[in-house]
Each structure stands twice: as C-alpha cells, then as structure tokens.
Amino acid sequence: MAVPALCEVTDLRVQFPLRGLEAWVRALRDGKPPVVRAVDGVSFAVAAGETLGLVGESGCGKSTVARSIVRLNQPTSGSIRLAGTELTGLSKDDFEKQRPHLQMVFQDPTASLNPRLSVRRTVEEPIRLHTSLSAAERRERTDAVLEEVGLGADLAERYPHQLSGGQRQRVNIARALITNPRLVILDEPTSALDVSLRARIILLLEELRARHGLSYLFISHDLATVRYLASRVAVMYLGVIVEEADTAELFARPLHPYTRALLAAVPVPDPDARRDPFVLSGEIPSPIDIPAGCRLRARCPLAKPVCAEPVPLRQLSPGHRVACHLVQEEA
C-alpha cells in the first residue's frame, strides 16, 4: 500500500477474567483461572483517508477492538500506533494529548448523549477540554461543525430529548469531528436508525470523510452498509481476523468459509436473487473455550483433519489475507 498507515494495530489481545462460581469450578479443573479471550491476536492497519470495515457477528470482538483503541478497555498485550505514536504504553496524561486525533461515534445515539447538556454544549465539550480557544472562537467552531453535519443553528440550544434519532446521531458526529480528528471509530453508527435516516447518515459520513481526508474504522454487522462505506474489509470470528481484502474483492470472491456463510445469510432485496446455499452448522462457541486450530472447524462443512492445525492469516494475493488451510490448498 502506497499510503502510510495512520493507525496500526499489531497482535492485539484483550482478555477479561471470568468471575463467579463457574470460574471457580473451571480454575479447579484446569489449574488456572479462566479468561475470556475477547480479542485474540488481531493485526490490521488503517491508511490515511480510507475506511476499514471491521465486521462480524455479536461476540466476535469487533467492538472490543474499537474500545481498546480509545482506551475504554485495557489491552492485555499488543501494539496500537497512531501516526507513529505507540498508544498502549502512554501515561494517562500523554494519552489525553492524543485523544483529539482519535474520536468515536457509538451505536446508540441517545445513550451516548448527556440529557442535561444542550446540543451546543455537547459538541463544544471536546474543544473546551483539549484546546485553549476563547469562548467566541469555540462558538464559531461549534456553529461551523453543526452546519457541516446538517444541524441548523436553531437546534444548537435544544436538548437531546427534543431531537429525533437521526439528529442525535448528527450531534454525536459533530462532537467527534470538532477536534479535527485523524481517525474516527464508528461503532455501528447507523444500526439504531430507521431506513430513511440510515441512508442519510451513511451519505453524510462519506461526504465528511472525503472533504476532510478522515480515516474511519467502521465497526458493523450490517454488510450492505459496509459494502457502501468501506474501501477495505476485515472479517472477525471469535476474536481473530479470518479474512481481509479490498471491499469489491471481498464481496465478489469471499474465500474464507465464514465470510462466505456470512454473505450468504444476508437477505437481498430481490425476490429472484440466487442465494448461495452455503451455511454453517451450530452456533458461535464461547470465547472461554476457543477450539484449537481453525476456530470455525466444528461448524464448517468443508473441514478436514488439517483444520486442527493452527491457521495463521496468510496473504493470497496483494491485499487479500485469509486464515484457512483449505483455501491455501486450492490456490
């Protein structure tokens, strides 16, 4: 890739200790305290100006990755670099200095706003904290950002309960943009919105990215939206990335059985669409008992004995990485 990576995540691991009776029983049985391996060795890079889609089903660890980057949870090990600066070892104060470059928009547009703060106060908060701008300068900047996300000045004095869901999400986006961030992490930003609002927020996000050269890490389970917004897509399953490729390539030629099954499961708004009948059996196992070898093995209809061996992410063609023994065989 010609463009240098803006954000580079290397071998990120996030583990949570398990508590309670079950943990105690497991500790006795296994001789060591049990942990949930939510993120189990994830590496990816987001280039300047690009949107990387991070997709997967509930519990795959995609949100944990996002939250680790902004320090909403502590990584167990691994490296997170933003524009060359290693974030994981930074002191709280030094990390705060990086925070303006790194913003996040959450799924629930209501829960992520303080009901007691007006729109203006909410959007202004980050530059109050991170800059020494005067009140007048802050006001000017806030008005400009509100305008940019399509919120008129008449909405600035309103409170969250006086706004629609779409307007609330625009406030969240404005708050993320006001510090002129380089990387914005979008965690399912459109999932809680109605269809017609969803389309407008998607278009707004794309417009803002193009205008400001922003980079997005776009976390979603909605593959249709990912196809629209992302230039590259990484697919997660049970704490690891199983496939990564350019968007067009991934949707045209999904190589990993999990990606293939995921794409096949999305209903298409065309009654005559031919569906790929490829399905997996069973359900996602618990991230406490991660199977050895390929994590999909027990559910995969193509599984062979070789799948019990560890399976690293391998480059098959430029920009297309897959973690599957069988794809390797065919290629």
Next chain:
Amino acid sequence: MSAPRTAPGTASGTAVLSVQDLAVRFNTDQGEVDAVDDATFDVREGEVLGLVGESGSGKSVTATALLQLIRPPGRIAHGRILFGGRDLCTLGEETLAHIRGAEIAMVFQTPRTALNPLITVGEQVARLYALHAGLSKAESRKRAIAMLRTVGIPEPERRARQYPHQFSGGMCQRVMIAMALASRPKLLIADEPTTGLDVSTAARILDLLRELGQQTGASIVLITHDLGVVAATCHRVAVMHAGQIVEIAPVRALFARPAHPYARALVRSIPRVDRAVNMEPIPGVVPSLINAPPGCRYAGRCPWVEDRCRRDKPMLKEIAPDHRVACFAVEDGRAGPV
C-alpha cells in the same frame, strides 16, 4: 431460501383474515393520533404477507389490533377484522382469549422477554398443549419435545429441562416459534422476528418460519422494516407509511415495479450487499400523526404532490393484476411509468 416462491394463495385467493377500513386511534395530550388510518387488506390461505414500513408507520399497531390487544389510550375507532366468519372487533374477551394463541398466534421481536424466566422451556411449550389440546401432562411433554425438535433445537430432551437464560437469542426465538405453532394456528403474526439477531441466525429463523408455515398451512403476517427479509420470505407485501397502506402487491411486482412514490424511494434508499448501488435517501421525514391533515400522508415528502393530494385521501386502486396503489399521481400518470 433459494427455492422459487409461487404465491400459494393466488390460485384460490381465499382470505383467512380480512381487514376492512381499520382505524386505530390514540388519544394523547397533544391531540388525536391516527396510528392506523383506514387500512384494508386480506391475508390469504398459506401465504406470507409482509407488512413493511419505517418506525411509526403503524405496522406493529396493525398487528396488535389484529389480536384485539389495543389498550387505552388507544382504541379501534372503526373497521372490521373478519376471521373465520366472525368480526374480531365485536367479540367478547373470553372468545378472544381462546382465539389468541389457538387460532392466531404471535411471535415477538424480543423472544427472551416474551418467555417466562422462571419456568423451564419444555414446560412452557408443554403447557400450551395441555391448555389448547387438553392433553395429559406426560403427553404434553412428549409433544413439546417433538415440537422443540421440529424447530431445530439440538438435544431437545435435555434442552427442555433448561431455562430461557440458558438459551441464545436465536434459540429463544425458535422456542417462541415452537410455542406459536403448538396449537396449529391458522394465522401467525411475526413482529420483527429477526431484528436483533445475527445475520446467520436470522436467515435460519426466516427459513424455519417459511418451512413451518408451509408444513402446517398457517398464513403468516410478517412485520419488518427490512426489504431484504421481505424479498427472501414474503409472497405479497403491503407497504405502510404514516399509518396508511400505500401499496400492496405480489413480492416480485413490488421490487420490479414499485409504483407508489414512497415504495419507489424506499427501494432506492437501501445499501445492498449483492451489488454496488447509488443510495438515494427518502426525502423529508415521517410526518407527525398528531391531528394529521386529511389526504395522503406522503404529500409532504412527495416530488409529484399537488393540491388534491393534501386535500383528498387516495384509495387503493388496482394498477395491474393483484397490484394496488393509493396515489393520485400514479392514477393520472404524473408519476411517470411504473
């Protein structure tokens, strides 16, 4: 899900349920809300009818009205709901209590909250057999386990002894479907049955609903905001906007030739997983239904609006076999070819 679907009801067209001029009204502090405004539609024998629309379109209120479960401050202002030769709106609570669950069953969006957390899953299903079919305890239990197996619960004997919290969201929804179908209802109402489930789980739940509908002959009203789910599952579709049914058509016709300006905009407004598209958001917002003006409620968002649209309410008119649209602009050709 790849098997071609022919509408089973179209040959005979026998209606299992017939809704005529249904109006559901809520009294609020700010005024009257016509949540459902003169809805008229049939549900045919053995078909899956999709009821599609955004939040506030009235689709869930319509479903609630079908079961006669509208509670104050809401009420059914007028209209008829004909089912099995009777108008459900005129029946007493005792008769309705028998019809609900036995003849018309419902599957909800949040299966976990719809299940009783204190009773084992097997017992919850078995109680329905005891209640509706009057079976003995042992026989009910046997039937419950068989039903859990039918809906794809692995190891049903063991799982029947477990509680809802030990089930995943997808498994809970399977249990809900087992419960809904236990009494062999003629009509199943599924309100966003896959919302909140992961894609692969959702796909399997939809397959299951369709298969079981076919096996038992039950008609299904599927309420959803997801056009993909509609295309994959339904035979016919009714599109709702702000409490009004604006178009009702066979599923292929709706996607190939959407006629109502709202239906056209809706189809163009969604990103697709199967190909790259240019998304065009629907203009405007769903209008407030408080003291809604007469006329078409899409008028404020419609590119083809004229005075008459704000004044008079367009009726559903047939524009092609089995394809009905409520729009003056479509009627007089202003909206261009369908």
